[in-house]
Amino acid sequence: MNPSDATREVLWNISNSWIMYALLLPTLLIAGNGILLRIKRWKKGRPVDRLDRPLERLQNVWRHAVLQRRTMRNRYAGIFHAFIFWGFITLTLATTVVFLHHDFGWQIMQGRFYLYFQSLFVDLLGLLALIGVGMAAWRRAFLQPRFLVQSSEATWILVLAFIILGTGFLLEGWRIAATDDPWGNWSPVGSLIATFSIHWMSVETMQFFHWGVWWFHLLLVFGFIAWAPYTKMLHPLTATLNIYAANLKPIGASLKTIDFESEESFGINRLDHFTWKDLMDLDACTECGRCTAVCPAATAGKSLSPRDIILDLREKSRISNKRETTFSDPIIGTAPSLSTESLWQCTSCAACVESCPVSIEQFPKIIDMRRFQVMEEAVFPEPMQQALASIESRGHPFSGSRFSRLDWTEGLNIPEIKDRPDAEVLVWTGCGGSLVERNQKSSRALTKILDRAGISYAILGREEKCTGDPARRMGNEFLFQELAKQNIQTFEKYKVKTVVTSCAHCFNTFRNEYPEQGGQFEVFHHSEYLKRLLDQGKLPMKSSSDRKITLHDPCYLSRHNHMTEDARSLLQQTSSQPLIELERNRQNSFCCGGGGGLSFTEEPSEQRVNRQRADEILKTDVDTVAVACPFCTTMLEDGINACKGSRDIKVKELSELILESLETEE
Amino acid sequence: MKLLVCIKQILDPEIPVRDFSIDREKLEADSANANQVTNIFCENALETALQLRDSVGESSITVICFGRESAEDSLRKALAMKADEACLVMNDLNHTPDSATTAHVLASAIESLGSFDLIFTGRESGDWGNGQTGAYLAEELKVPYLPFVDDIKQTDKGFEVRRQTESGWERYGIPASSVVTITNSDHNLPRIPKTRDIMMSHRKTITRVSFEDLKIRKDELNPQSDSVRPVKLFVPEKESACEFIEGENLNAKIDQLADKIMEIRSTL
Amino acid sequence: MSETSGNGSDILCVLSSNEWDRSAEGLVGAGRLLSDKTGGKLIAVTLGEWQDSALKQLGARCHQVRVGQTQVSVSGGIESMLDYLVKLAEEIQPASILFGNGTVEEEISPRLAFRLGGSSIGDAQALTISNNRIQVTRSVYGGKATAVMELQKSPAVVWIRSRAFPPAGPLPQSGSFETTVIQETSPESIELLQHHEDASEGVSLEEATMIVSGGRGLGGPEPFEDLKALAATIGAEMAASRAACDAGWVPHSWQVGQTGKKVTPELYLAVAMSGSSQHMMGITDARNIAAVNTDPDAPIFKHCRFGIVEDYRNVIGPLTEKLKSRKK
């Protein structure tokens, strides 16, 4: 036996194979129609440029569609998904090889290629796929993770996949046994079945069953191909497209800018006001539930579920195949996930976007719908009304604050920019940093550090106004743009080139949202800026404490801007103890509950996001929680104080910790 | 139906203590570091008028303000809340006139605008808190007056209104063309304007009226001619130290609290 | 003491509450303060039904008591009452007409001043005379500043925080009495249809010596029930911040502050309220303020004699129990 002669007979035991080719046509037509219907739906969306920079996009496809990095973040699901994915890809390739070999006469299915790939590899990968399907079924039936959607569609898909794979192996086994295939051992699973079958059946019976099961298998496969585009099983295609069309900017730059001069409706309350990418998102969703599993509002027991928002919107877009007006029908309030209550629970933490394996952008859609509620309907929760009204009339959201923007400078010699126009950097204190008493301490710490580093800086003082971050996230884009214009004017007046801020929200807005409004200046989060000073040797961090520190990554740095390491490098200098990581850290950090305008509302204590994070922190044995954003400071301090009992644990802002290790040097 | 709402722009009552200072010349708060906002009770008044219009339909609401240039913002906001017309009676005096003078000026302006079925003012303003302009206005116009109103319905004879009293409320029938002052209640919180209406409000014109237009001689208006004028204005000294009750546990703390309360009670 | 009348030195005190209570005492006390300075007569004007014993108290302290007997209710017959007061003032030509604090007084003062060509101001915490003019000290700008206002036209019609003024002792000679029946002179354009008293047992808030008050921090109407139980054990009245009233948790008549009631209790226990400057304006004359608040930096503590930094949920129940046992 010469391995180079190895091959097998195609369509063994099958006559009238033309029927297969005849069936292929309607199958492809039905499937194609399913795909076209979807494309037609996407085309109802508004234009958005998501096809630029093809190289980066292909890279994303490589990372997330092929290597499936994000899918892998969840071990169990990641593994079975890879098994099924690669299994089916391999089987499809193998079928293509047969097709080329038999129908095109390319004669490739032979020799070592036949043995190594077409037999051994395909057989093993098929087995993995079968295992994967089993794992998936096990999860669905017994593990039942909290945020998994239990749908009959999903069950049917698994059953079908199982039968297709199973019958495939049976066919192979019977063929090997019946033809006494000399190369049969190269297909381990097949030859195992062959060995078994020989004990049980005669060659004729095998031939008979082979014939029947072959047609059954074929019908199932064709049926599956035809049906898939109408189910979530189109996701290998839509997900790839979606990943290709993903937002290439930081998440922090993903909100759309409204042109108030030309737009006829502000915010979104109908499907066709979304972009085509938004609509493609709906079809790309695999229902995996990761977004909802990481959503702080959902895990706190509130009604918000980013996955359900996507699925309910998709449901609506599908109905609209039948009805013309559905794309223009109102959507807010038409499903529990789209209720106004749910929409106002989002902290804009972007955990959903970060976790989605197929690059769906959930929270920007929530903001789109909030915009409609605020700007078109003017109905939204009272505490948010108060915060927005306060921003409007006094330039900060802390209605009722008894502080002025200068109170925190009391007793320090902090120059205002009008008195020091040549200052190297402008320190932007922000509303949270100046008007909330707790944060005044950290604002003072930052200026003291800059003093020690010999930086010439100044503050804006009373001329500071809210950056507009809370307004934008609460849906008042109009107010945001007004504030941005005013602040940019102030910056221009003083020729500000460099801004340093300790507020992650202000930072994100400045860096990612002001450029579109005409802002031309450089902005640093203080963690970034202080790291630079450290590297330049300007921060003489002489002593370090023995604090057991953990870092709570602010969403607006870690996820919105993928900035996680500077704060860590700095913190390592402040303690002799190694930095302790929380279970959810860096991009997977968990929200403090303060974003998206939520820090201005009052919630029932058992539904507070900050308590969940506090519980997670209290599971570690740290004595210090480092934070790098004034909103995190107040939210976490509140949460920790509520949950810590008698434990001695403190929330400290990054600057406060750095200052400590600078000061002891004196 | 024609409704008129008098609104006032005042120094933001939420101004932080640090930013609050007194202009010793003019004897009023220094507005350099302060925002100007619409007096909340005037917004309650406007909201009440808007709700009345919503319930009867086919009515127009005019807002009028006697104030400085900056009061345009308050009028714009009223327009954004969907008032129909806005009128600014320009105050270019060197002082802030008292309630009687203000009412006199407003009355002349209102007469020049025509007649109204109901005139609203806030019950008082958050700056000087006199609470008199409405009453003076009714006297000037010689029309019936009812203060502390928080609810209005239209009837055949005029209006049925609810007035808050020290110990409850009363319902009154009042004729058309009365002056009512509006107080806050749980159903007249000012509405949030829609963005489109905010944008539209910037395109509307605000009628400006000067003293000359009203044939009021400016030189006759000065602090001495007012019936009431401030002679002193200062920031009072207070803030006593609070004794924070400490104790090893909550129970001990509450014990002390109870003791202190009983101590005071025993002196009665 | 000058006995002349009609020379613009007499002081009228208009008493519309028909009781000899702390408010009436303070009002007469304030009147005496002025009449001692002007050298004019102190004339009490009563409206409504007065008991003889109460009138006697007035008579002992005033040079004259003008009893106005009225059939119409005070708030229903404003026009006739105004006519009566105008006539009286034209006859007596007083330097000042003083009212106590109340919504009707607040309503009448400016209208009377207008009709008499005088001047008017309200919410007086102190009264002085300078250059023959009455000066009034009052809180302005939400309590952030204090102003002294001069009333430049006579008569000076002023409503005062009557409980803030010391009562006056009896005069050596009792005053004379004169009774007038107030006629319905002007047609009443305003018609009273319905009168409603909010359920409240005990004395009015203004009269209360102990007050338990709740704020937004209570989070809903239910916790007010617990506060009520607490108040009942020490015989206190209930009050609230505007935030709590606006939310609809309690009636608006409970509101204390710049735009609510001005109260003068011996103890004001503020539970879960921040102590905004507007609220504090209603309790500037409270003898003792105490607070329960989770926020040690809440401004309320700046005005407290004592306070406890704690969640009200952990305090109110046990405190009520302890106070109950202590009373026994």
Ligand SMILES: Cc1cc2nc3c(=O)[nH]c(=O)nc-3n(C[C@H](O)[C@H](O)[C@H](O)COP(=O)(O)OP(=O)(O)OC[C@H]3O[C@@H](n4cnc5c(N)ncnc54)[C@H](O)[C@@H]3O)c2cc1C
């Ligand atoms: C012109 C004008 C007039 C006004 N007039 C008045 C007036 O007459 N009367 C008035 O009251 N207000 C008035 N206000 C409103 C005033 O400015 C404040 O908004 C209001 O007083 C706030 O009420 P609050 O203290 O109950 O609520 P907040 O200021 O919200 O305070 C709630 C407090 O409860 C505490 N808290 C929360 N949870 C708990 C808990 N579990 N246990 C203990 N403590 C807790 C918090 O720490 C906080 O300090 C006026 C405002 C304006 C502009």
Ligand code: SF4
């Ligand atoms: S942004 Fe955060 S809070 Fe909002 S839906 Fe996504 S995960 Fe939930």
Ligand code: SF4
């Ligand atoms: S939106 Fe993304 S993360 Fe959420 S269920 Fe769909 S695929 Fe999964």
